[in-house]
Amino acid sequence: MNNRWRTYIRQRKILVKLGVERYDITKPHKCPVCGQHEFPWGNSFLVCPVCDWMDDGVQEDEPDRDGCANRHSLNWNRQRWAEKNK
Ligand SMILES: [Zn+2]
Numbered sequence: 001m002n003n004r005w006r007t008y009i010r011q012r013k014i015l016v017k018l019g020v021e022r023y024d025i026t027k028p029h030k031c032p033v034c035g036q037h038e039f040p041w042g043n044s045f046l047v048c049p050v051c052d053w054m055d056d057g058v059q060e061d062e063p064d065r066d067g068c069a070n071r072h073s074l075n076w077n078r079q080r081w082a083e084k085n086k
Pocket residue numbers: 031032033034035036037048049050051052053
């Protein structure tokens with residue numbers, strides 16, 4: 001780990017503590033759709049290999065919102081996932 005990265009992480013942790021930043025990038029974040037995959041941190045914009053959900057913090061805050069990183073809302077995807085895995 002180089003110094004700039006360490007400084008970045010320290011700053012992010014302060015922002016989380018202050019409530020400015022919601023996601024601690026040193027803590028893994030469980031996929032909100034399938035619950036079977038952990039992203040390395042929250043709001044990572046990585047794609048879940050299990051259910052194809054792109055990890056978007058805005059849509060997670062507003063689960064009925066369409067058209068951010070994912071075309072359909074979080075609730076739409078959850079429902080579809082539940083139906084597919086009955
Ligand atoms: Zn998933």
